[in-house]
Amino acid sequence: MIRKDASGSDPAANAAVHRYVPEGPPPDSVEQTPLGLTRALVALGRELGFARVGVARAEPLEVARARLEAFLAAGYAGSMEYLGRVPRHDPRSLLPEARSVVVVALPHGVRDLVPLRSADGRLLGSVARYARGADYHGVLRGLLAELAARLATLSGRPLLSRACVDTAPLLERELAARAGVGFPGKSGMVIAPGLGSYFLLGELVTDLDLEPSAAIRVGCGSCRACLDACPTRAFVGPYVLDARRCIAYLTIESSAPIPRELRSAIGQRVFGCDVCQEVCPYNASGREPPTPLAPRPELTTLDLVDLLELGSSGYRRLVRDSALRRASLRMLQRNAAVALGNSDDPRAVPPLERALAENPSALVRGHAAWALGALRRHATNTTQAVLERAASTDADPFVREEATRALGVLAG
Numbered sequence: 001m002i003r004k005d006a007s008g009s010d011p012a013a014n015a016a017v018h019r020y021v022p023e024g025p026p027p028d029s030v031e032q033t034p035l036g037l038t039r040a041l042v043a044l045g046r047e048l049g050f051a052r053v054g055v056a057r058a059e060p061l062e063v064a065r066a067r068l069e070a071f072l073a074a075g076y077a078g079s080m081e082y083l084g085r086v087p088r089h090d091p092r093s094l095l096p097e098a099r100s101v102v103v104v105a106l107p108h109g110v111r112d113l114v115p116l117r118s119a120d121g122r123l124l125g126s127v128a129r130y131a132r133g134a135d136y137h138g139v140l141r142g143l144l145a146e147l148a149a150r151l152a153t154l155s156g157r158p159l160l161s162r163a164c165v166d167t168a169p170l171l172e173r174e175l176a177a178r179a180g181v182g183f184p185g186k187s188g189m190v191i192a193p194g195l196g197s198y199f200l201l202g203e204l205v206t207d208l209d210l211e212p213s214a215a216i217r218v219g220c221g222s223c224r225a226c227l228d229a230c231p232t233r234a235f236v237g238p239y240v241l242d243a244r245r246c247i248a249y250l251t252i253e254s255s256a257p258i259p260r261e262l263r264s265a266i267g268q269r270v271f272g273c274d275v276c277q278e279v280c281p282y283n284a285s286g287r288e289p290p291t292p293l294a295p296r297p298e299l300t301t302l303d304l305v306d307l308l309e310l311g312s313s314g315y316r317r318l319v320r321d322s323a324l325r326r327a328s329l330r331m332l333q334r335n336a337a338v339a340l341g342n343s344d345d346p347r348a349v350p351p352l353e354r355a356l357a358e359n360p361s362a363l364v365r366g367h368a369a370w371a372l373g374a375l376r377r378h379a380t381n382t383t384q385a386v387l388e389r390a391a392s393t394d395a396d397p398f399v400r401e402e403a404t405r406a407l408g409v410l411a412g
């Protein structure tokens with residue numbers, strides 16, 4: 001049972017800060033020192049299903065701040081301007097009374113490589129592993145609220161805390177490294193030895209004094225497998241990603257046209273990418289840890305033609321309680337058009353012709369035109385006619401340009 005009441009020193013700015021009240025006296029077994037409380041917290045976190053639990057001091061992260069500023073200054077954030085809008089390096093900007101940050105790792109599904117075709121021959125798109133189950137934001141927030149409520153009872157005093165998952169302005173990976181949850185890999189992923197990197201992070205910023213955990217000393221060594229395997233060459237160097245080239249950014253964050261030169265490297269991926277994790281030796285065990293984010297069959301393999309032709313009610317059904325809702329319907333359709341263009345399968349042509357002629361979104365029509373050019377081996381007279389009509393009469397200059405280019409590919 002969670003007992004909480006909204007509070008915080010600035011209720012308007014800290015709407016998400018909660019005050020948890022103990023449900024009774026603290027258990028005698030818990031020593032009321034930062035170390036004693038931290039030990040009890042870690043045991044509790046494990047009981048709730050977190051694979052790792054660690055503590056960092058709630059202090060400014062100056063080195064990470066400089067890295068974030070360099071990342072933004074280089075333009076690597078692309079359209080994610082929210083990353084520079086408010087400071088992200090100081091947990092105390094989320095809770096002025098903060099003393100400690102509890103960082104947790106919640107594993108998601110690991111296996112399930114998606115085949116290119118289903119057993120009955122349908123063309124399939126792949127969704128990144130973290131998004132194949134329930135929406136991790138809600139699951140993690142619920143577990144963090146439970147953790148905070150029980151921490152209040154363990155400590156025998158009211159607890160101010162703010163739960164963060166992804167969206168709060170906080171450098172979660174840096175905090176995870178400081179809290180000894182894992183070490184920063186050259187891929188940018190936080191890697192926990194014995195677990196790998198297939199997990200999501202969540203934090204409780206709290207006013208409780210806890211014992212900071214030790215950082216993990218091991219690292220990547222001479223390995224650089226992720227840097228070499230990235231399909232779009234998104235790494236500028238070890239630890240530094242140009243997000244504008246990352247398939248996760250292109251398929252989930254960006255609502256703009258996907259740069260032409262990157263489209264074929266996206267392959268069948270319609271939501272995110274796991275390549276830099278698939279090649280990582282720390283993920284080689286293939287062990288499937290217990291998780292409340294277990295993959296659902298309907299999110300693991302998406303029928304690309306169905307996705308391209310999805311209506312708004314189908315979209316609402318698909319993204320309900322799923323991290324997929326981060327991408328709009330037209331973004332998912334754009335991604336499906338690109339994946340169909342990469343399929344080298346004649347069955348992709350008629351749905352793409354329909355999308356070019358009929359889809360209300362210019363973004364989708366433009367990518368369908370590109371995909372028809374990419375499938376030139378399978379183009380028919382109808383393909384040529386649909387492209388010619390789009391090149392001369394489509395209302396949108398982006399679609400006319402893509403159709404003209406595709407006609408050039410067919411001709412040449």
Ligand code: B12
Pocket residue numbers: 064067068071080083128129130165166167168169170171172173174177183184185187188189190191197198199200201202238239240241243246247248249253271272273274276
């Ligand atoms: C914006 C964002 C993205 C962007 C940009 C990613 C990036 N690398 O910056 C895009 C859309 C591309 C993205 C992709 C993915 N993301 Co993302 N993303 C975020 C978000 C919201 C902010 C990240 C950020 O601030 N980036 C700015 C850069 C500068 O900082 P950073 O990468 O966080 O921090 C590291 C670097 O600074 C690095 N570093 C930089 N220079 C140097 C130099 C040295 C010497 C060292 C040691 C380290 C180092 O060290 C920091 C700590 O590791 C976080 C949630 C959050 N609030 O933090 C999730 C988050 C990082 N994403 C996550 C996930 C799961 C993914 C994907 C795997 C999803 C997918 N399967 O498609 C991919 C992975 C791509 C990759 N290789 O990074 C998880 C990562 C969990 C983990 N185990 O690490 C997070 C933490 C979300 C969560 N709550 O779990 N993401």
Ligand code: SF4
Pocket residue numbers: 229230231232233234235241245246247248272273274275276277
């Ligand atoms: S998620 Fe994919 S595209 Fe992005 S950095 Fe990793 S391998 Fe490259």
Ligand code: SF4
Pocket residue numbers: 185186187188219220223224225226227276279280281282
């Ligand atoms: S693939 Fe190698 S270099 Fe990349 S994160 Fe894993 S261990 Fe580090």
